[in-house]
Amino acid sequence: MGEQIISASGVQYGAAVSPDNRLYTNNVLEGVKVRGSGLITFPKEHDRVITGKQYQAGSYFQNIPLDASGAMLLCCGSCDVHTAFDGRTDGDATFELREGTHVTNSGASLPIVNLNRQAALAGSVMNATCWISPTVTTAGDLIYDAMFLGGSGTSTKFVSATVTTSAQIGQFILNAGSCYYFEVTNKCGRPMNADFNVGLHEHCE
Numbered sequence: 471m472g473e474q475i476i477s478a479s480g481v482q483y484g485a486a487v488s489p490d491n492r493l494y495t496n497n498v499l500e501g502v503k504v505r506g507s508g509l510i511t512f513p514k515e516h517d518r519v520i521t522g523k524q525y526q527a528g529s530y531f532q533n534i535p536l537d538a539s540g541a542m543l544l545c546c547g548s549c550d551v552h553t554a555f556d557g558r559t560d561g562d563a564t565f566e567l568r569e570g571t572h573v574t575n576s577g578a579s580l581p582i583v584n585l586n587r588q589a590a591l592a593g594s595v596m597n598a599t600c601w602i603s604p605t606v607t608t609a610g611d612l613i614y615d616a617m618f619l620g621g622s623g624t625s626t627k628f629v630s631a632t633v634t635t636s637a638q639i640g641q642f643i644l645n646a647g648s649c650y651y652f653e654v655t656n657k658c659g660r661p662m663n664a665d666f667n668v669g670l671h672e673h674c675e
Contacts, residue, residue: 526667548597549674555667558666567642568650568653652668
């Protein structure tokens, strides 16, 4: 290689510029795909699906009475869990996410699905569990809340805009060994329906 280039972070590497103005370096790129036509890059989400590391869980609640709620419990195993939540309702409702939840009954098991079905059939599973309608003894610390604006009153009914769990595209990294309680409560003055999906992948290092 020709001249030495020092990056803004102080890292020195060899590089050379060819007569046709192309930059050649001796850098090693990790985690990228190369084909005959050249370097191919994928969004991280796409790559996780390809490698069998992206999971999803989802469900819905129908005819939730006024001031009643529908809830999901997510318990992380030995790895942190990167979570992206989205949900919607057909009426005004509050949403709360709590950390450190304790229950006497986990409720009904909610499958966590590997989006790469070949990897799933080969036995790839998450070290985490999801449950619907648990019996809660300690709700835990409130770490996020929001409101679904789906209309109120018997004559007003339409689907709310999506609600996510943070301004950063609805993403949290949840702590290994902790349980999290996702709860939506009807505030619209009539029975209400709710739908949600949770995208998941693990951080084990």
